Amino acid sequence: MTRAFITGIGGQDGGYLAERLLAEGVEVHALAHEQEPLPEAPGVELHSGDLTRVEEVRALLLDLAPDEVYNLAAISSVARSWGQPDLTAQVNGTAAVALMESALQVQEKRGSRVRLVQASSAEIFGQPDVTPQDESTTIRPVNPYGAAKAYAHLSADVYRGRDLHVVSAILYNHESPRRPATFVTRKITSTVAALATGWDGRLTLGNLDARRDWGWAPDYVDALVRAARADVPGDFVIATGVGHSVRDFAAAAFRRAGIDDWEGLVDSDPGLVRPADPSELVGDASRAREHLGWAPTVDFEELVGRMVDADLGR
Template sequence: MAEARRALITGITGQDGGHLALQLHEKGYEVYGLIRGQNNPRRAALEAEMPNLTLIEGDLTDPTSLIRAVEVSNPHELYNLAAISHVGYSFKNPTLTADVTATGVLNVLEAVRVTGRDQSTRIYQASTSEMFGGLDYNRPGAGYNEDSLFHPRSPYGVAKLYGHWIARNYREAYGMFVSCGILFNHEGERRGLEFVTRKITHGVARIKLGLQANIELGDLWPKRDWGYAGDFVEGMWKILQHDEPDDFVLATGETHSIEEFLTLAFAEVGIDDWRPYVIQNPTHMRPTEVDILLGDPSKAERVLGWKRRVDFPELVRLMVEHDLKLARMQRALA
């Protein structure tokens, strides 16, 4: 019997980490997850949902713990998904964002290199569309691709750009198999409540059930290329199965505004006009905002055979249905 492939996932408690762990387990992988802290509040739920997952304590800011995690898991594939991943939070905590989201990538790469696994472990680095920043838009109507210019507009985007470039540098300098997925916005039922899409669907469900009166949001006009996280995580895996390390944009190729998301979400619960339920709060507005992010996934579609399956209306419906079930459970327990 062939040896099971082993994968180490950083950011295992996040949206993408959860989706990826489940998908890899279904593919027959032995899955390890890096988790922060002895008393991580998400640990119990994660272990209950994924009993086959092996958790290793560690932190991207602690190189020694990363070396230990690589030695313990001895991974064929390493998916670096851990980051300070909220754009608004990065403005308030730019130093921590740099330490985790930028330098943390270097620490991961070094952990693989110094343990002698630089030629045996394939590494996926989670890059982001926020590196483009919405400026220097050199392909109007066509979307950003792998050759578009970068101009990040937040500490998060800047930190991610460092991670992207250091990953490429290790690929070129040491011949390591390091691939970067430049992912545009991807959402789903595992999304954290601090992110605008989940904040909306969670709020809509609670408004429908009479558990809250309104939703507080920032700007409503920005447009994003929104897809389903489950589809994008499958793309991560495909990126590491490619013969050569490379960079790939994963996106849907279409944009929708926050107002459009609100319209569909409220319509799912039978409310035609969302305006009486939404309050715009200046504290939720960012010092610099990205107007529009549109991706061009044609390379991933052509080279990897990847394509999103869940469209925008289905994404919103899926998230609202999940949050309605959750809100009903919470109401029953109250």
């Protein structure tokens, strides 16, 4: 039986990934952050710990000897990375690379292949000089989150040179009803749902013109699994190839909720604009299509609609 180890089990992607692997009959173990409530993960063997305590995590990995390792743990908020750049560097950067070293030691100990997937981010491209971006686009992050992710991304190639099957999956924005309300997408859909059900308030956002490539989270989890099991490891952009603005996202949410005259309900607060924010991140996933057989299955309007429907249901 295949054994998998997941970090970041409490997040949106971690939950979908665990469900996917369990449905395949994979034995799933996961690292749950000791300072956070244990996630609901039926069927998953949870291990309390902290990715930054390298020796403890390494000992756990050597004991479990998994076939597949998925590193999804991260300081996932760009805004938070500005407030805690040192912690972001540690969690998203050095601890991720330490996990690669641990996986290599497991491989050497067991004498058979270990496959590791590092969840990278489009933020490594910063203000890109080309749109859409692919695996050859220049890496030049503009925030602490992107810089830490870039270190781990570049280290993946270092460990491929040491014969570890490491994939860096460059994930563009991907959403679902499981996205926390601290993210702008859920802030939009949850607020729109409240307005649609009679709440007398307003939707306050930052930069309405920022453009992103938004996809459906379970599609991106599918890409992670395909990448882990690819014949040849490498870097893969995972994206839809279609960009939309924050304003577009809000408009789609209001449409789904049946609110036509919505612009007067939205404010733009300069205080919510980040110190440095990429203006447009749109990915070219041609390599993933060719080598992984992957393609997104849910378009933008349906993605937003599913999130609004879920918030209306709540």
